Amino acid sequence: xPTPTQTFDVIVAGGGISGTMAAIAAAREGASVLLVERxxxxxxxxxxxxxxxxxxxxxxxxxxxxxxxxxLLEEMIERRPGSATPMGHYGPSCDAxxxxxxxxxxAIEHGVRLLYHAWIAGVEADGEELRALRIVSKSGEGLLRxxxxxxxxxxxxxxxxxxxxxxxxxxxISVMFHVTGIDRERCPEAPEITRIYRExxxxxxxxLALFWAPQxxxxxxxxxxxxxxxxxxxxxxxxxxxxxxxxAWRVLDxxxxxVPGFEGAWITQTSPALGVRESRxxxxxxxxxxxxxxxxxxxxxxIARASCPVDIHGSQNEGRGTYHGLKRSYGVPWRSxxxxxxxxxxxxxxxxxxxxxAHSSVRRMAPGFALGEAAGIxxxxxxxxxxxxxxxxxxxxxxxxxxxxxxxxxx
Numbered sequence: 259x260p261t262p263t264q265t266f267d268v269i270v271a272g273g274g275i276s277g278t279m280a281a282i283a284a285a286r287e288g289a290s291v292l293l294v295e296r297x298x299x300x301x302x303x304x305x306x307x308x309x310x311x312x313x314x315x316x317x318x319x320x321x322x323x324x325x326x327x328x329x330l331l332e333e334m335i336e337r338r339p340g341s342a343t344p345m346g347h348y349g350p351s352c353d354a355x356x357x358x359x360x361x362x363x364x365a366i367e368h369g370v371r372l373l374y375h376a377w378i379a380g381v382e383a384d385g386e387e388l389r390a391l392r393i394v395s396k397s398g399e400g401l402l403r404x405x406x407x408x409x410x411x412x413x414x415x416x417x418x419x420x421x422x423x424x425x426x427x428x429x430x431i432s433v434m435f436h437v438t439g440i441d442r443e444r445c446p447e448a449p450e451i452t453r454i455y456r457e458x459x460x461x462x463x464x465x466l467a468l469f470w471a472p473q474x475x476x477x478x479x480x481x482x483x484x485x486x487x488x489x490x491x492x493x494x495x496x497x498x499x500x501x502x503x504x505x506a507w508r509v510l511d512x513x514x515x516x517v518p519g520f521e522g523a524w525i526t527q528t529s530p531a532l533g534v535r536e537s538r539x540x541x542x543x544x545x546x547x548x549x550x551x552x553x554x555x556x557x558x559x560x561i562a563r564a565s566c567p568v569d570i571h572g573s574q575n576e577g578r579g580t581y582h583g584l585k586r587s588y589g590v591p592w593r594s595x596x597x598x599x600x601x602x603x604x605x606x607x608x609x610x611x612x613x614x615x616a617h618s619s620v621r622r623m624a625p626g627f628a629l630g631e632a633a634g635i636x637x638x639x640x641x642x643x644x645x646x647x648x649x650x651x652x653x654x655x656x657x658x659x660x661x662x663x664x665x666x667x668x669x
Contacts (some may be wrong), residue, residue, distance in 0.1 A: 442519065
């Protein structure tokens with residue numbers, strides 16, 4: 259473990275898609291980077307959460323997300339046959355183990371130092387600057403020092419420990435699962451499977467979302483869900499895990515009994531990480547709104563674009579769920595990644611500053627690639643500038659474009 263006297267340029271808390279991209283981008287800019295992750299792999303929901311495919315990369319036939327993340331996935335598809343389905347504007351379904359290794363290799367190649375099995379337990383601050391993260395691990399308690407910090411924890415843990423005001427929302431919590439042993443020659447297409455499942459008697463209020471995996475005869479399934487569980491409460495998280503895992507096996511029983519080709523199917527894995535859709539939203543210098551998303555709004559400080567549907571999970575029979583696509587992409591401003599309270603704290607991923615409607619779109623993984631790259635480059639540039647809140651945007655945007663980021667609205 260790093261010594262108490264060692265200081266990194268940048269510490270990234272959280273090794274999901276957005277955090278991994280932030281660490282890689284900051285290290286590529288020449289910063290010394292430590293990436294702290296509570297699990298034993300990178301990729302977050304894409305790997306440990308088994309959330310596939312990785313959506314949504316484009317709209318109206320145009321890519322609105324590019325950059326290093328898109329290039330990494332394209333290289334993995336090309337160099338590792340069977341690692342993912344084709345890219346497309348919707349996004350690929352990736353083999354979780356391939357993706358774990360690719361992200362890990364890329365981070366190490368760029369000089370990122372990894373620290374797995376470590377939990378954020380607090381912070382040390384001095385005025386408007388964070389000084390260190392407190393962690394707990396099998397090695398005991400530790401203190402990790404840096405000049406800049408990126409909160410990519412999903413739940414905004416670093417920001418919350420630092421006293422940054424947050425809004426807290428709640429949507430359904432899920433466990434994804436991977437099924438194999440499916441006879442594709444006898445199996446109907448996904449929409450027909452969903453119809454049969456609904457008529458046979460679903461295990462909860464949700465329909466069945468099935469996505470074919472790269473491996474023959476296998477699929478990822480997104481169907482389990484519980485509501486009214488607090489994603490920031492350990493007892494509720496435990497209860498949600500147990501119930502969702504039980505639902506997965508009930509779903510499999512329904513499919514085995516009613517869908518041709520599923521008679522010999524079995525679950526190879528339920529996701530080690532819970533699919534938490536919403537918890538804390540940090541209050542940043544700007545709160546991205548549902549109106550911004552629906553209007554396809556652009557900003558002078560746009561550092562990423564997104565076009566994912568508005569997708570608020572809730573009980574359908576109570577009218578609480580919302581799902582609809584967008585007509586155009588929207589920009590995400592740098593101000594939604596920084597807070598009024600701290601000069602050296604940047605947030606990325608689903609804990610950025612957004613209201614519930616905007617969050618339900620921007621929380622997806624494809625935007626996470628773009629947001630993470632912007633956060634990492636921005637963190638590195640802020641080391642020289644001195645304050646992430648007043649970072650000159652033009653140099654950041656220029657650097658993002660050099661790596662293929664899409665920042666301009668589609669024609």
